[in-house]
Amino acid sequence: MFRVESFAVRNADEKGEWQAIIFKDVVKMKVSEEEHLLRKRTESVGMLAGGIAHDFNNMLTGILGYAALMRKLLSDAKLSRYAEAIEHSAQRASKLTKHLLNFSRRQKRSTGLVDVNALLDDVLFLLKQSFFNVRIERDFDAALPNIKGDEAELQNVFLNLFINARDAMDGDGLLRIATSRQDKGYICIEIEDTGKGIDEALQHKIFEPYFSTKESVSNLGMGLYLVDKAVRDHGGFIEIVSEKEKGTIFYLYLPAPSLRVSEAKPREAPPQGRSLRGRTVLVVDDEHLVRELLKGILSETGARLFEAENGEDALEICTRHQHEIDLVVLDVIMPGMKGDEVLRRIRKIREDMKVIISSGFMSEQQRAKLKELRVDGFLDKPFKDDDALSVIMEVLERQ
Numbered sequence: 001m002f003r004v005e006s007f008a009v010r011n012a013d014e015k016g017e018w019q020a021i022i023f024k025d026v027v028k029m030k031v032s033e034e035e036h037l038l039r040k041r042t043e044s045v046g047m048l049a050g051g052i053a054h055d056f057n058n059m060l061t062g063i064l065g066y067a068a069l070m071r072k073l074l075s076d077a078k079l080s081r082y083a084e085a086i087e088h089s090a091q092r093a094s095k096l097t098k099h100l101l102n103f104s105r106r107q108k109r110s111t112g113l114v115d116v117n118a119l120l121d122d123v124l125f126l127l128k129q130s131f132f133n134v135r136i137e138r139d140f141d142a143a144l145p146n147i148k149g150d151e152a153e154l155q156n157v158f159l160n161l162f163i164n165a166r167d168a169m170d171g172d173g174l175l176r177i178a179t180s181r182q183d184k185g186y187i188c189i190e191i192e193d194t195g196k197g198i199d200e201a202l203q204h205k206i207f208e209p210y211f212s213t214k215e216s217v218s219n220l221g222m223g224l225y226l227v228d229k230a231v232r233d234h235g236g237f238i239e240i241v242s243e244k245e246k247g248t249i250f251y252l253y254l255p256a257p258s259l260r261v262s263e264a265k266p267r268e269a270p271p272q273g274r275s276l277r278g279r280t281v282l283v284v285d286d287e288h289l290v291r292e293l294l295k296g297i298l299s300e301t302g303a304r305l306f307e308a309e310n311g312e313d314a315l316e317i318c319t320r321h322q323h324e325i326d327l328v329v330l331d332v333i334m335p336g337m338k339g340d341e342v343l344r345r346i347r348k349i350r351e352d353m354k355v356i357i358s359s360g361f362m363s364e365q366q367r368a369k370l371k372e373l374r375v376d377g378f379l380d381k382p383f384k385d386d387d388a389l390s391v392i393m394e395v396l397e398r399q
Helices: 027-073 077-106 116-130 151-168 223-233 288-299 311-320 339-349 364-372 385-397
Strands: 002-010 017-025 111-114 133-139 147-150 172-182 186-193 237-243 247-255 280-284 304-308 327-331 354-359 377-380
Touching: 027 077, 027 288, 027 385, 111 151, 116 133, 116 151, 116 172, 116 186, 147 151, 147 247, 151 172, 151 186, 151 223, 151 247, 223 237, 280 288, 280 311, 288 304, 288 385, 304 311, 311 327, 311 339, 327 339, 327 385, 339 354, 339 364, 354 385, 377 385
Parallel strands: 133 172, 280 304, 280 327, 327 354, 354 377
Antiparallel strands: 002 017, 111 147, 172 186, 186 247, 237 247
């Protein structure tokens, strides 16, 4: 791809004139522009998904929390089954928002340890609704180590390859994804489709910019180029096996650390009948439903409760009862004063007051900033009564 520029050139004696033509190779510049535009579009989708998931999680907190409470209190077996069905439906909806939030967080382009199995699972979960007639098979190595990389880049790699596979099968076929640990310090992601396949003569061209086998005029032919670039940037490489009318297999090899990152231990459920008698908790949330749910959960434990619907009211209560409050459960995203500013001011009122941050959406950067303000715990929405009690009791018992 060249940009053509022309201009007149005269002789020194001005008796003759020529036309000069310059061809400038602008492939790298155009590729960089397209890469930037694609990244910005994906980041915009991620931000939209995060905002929707935050609002949805606030609503799900009331549905899931009250259904769980109701199921425990109902003595009628039939009504208890109905409450359990509501709870399970809310949990499935919660799983969807979790995948949306994961997608959104990864678009913040943070570099660190990447759980490839979880990343693949999130992308497949979000795509399955548009892959109506595509059967998806997973064969993930449960012992696959985390790798060092950029989650946003790798997420876009898998999105590109899965969408290409669907298009190659005309939306109907088998998509198989497998992960495994290889010799010589690599992990392998195998993506196989039963589509049209790629002609052997074209296989060496598919990773070139602006090359495409698709007939759509809207297709720029950048997808596989960016896939190859991202994999190479991670120190990996791609192999392809394809046969006309039989399908294609992409093998992505990415360097793995020599030691597997240890898994986080799941939180233990709180012992039944644990009492919070003598403890005072302030609940700060702009959602009335969430405040009422936490009040309902904590009132069963004997805790004394204050509530505030905004940051200003919360600070007034903290000032007035600063020597009585043992714990603040604080929402981050509220109208007016935000949760992080409330936390800063609470630290000035009483430095050792315990604070749990509760939110339907937080990026890793937000979590890191809140940790700098010595937050004592996180309670992610939506939550059930057991989830809330586990976090609250763990924080209160911590010295």
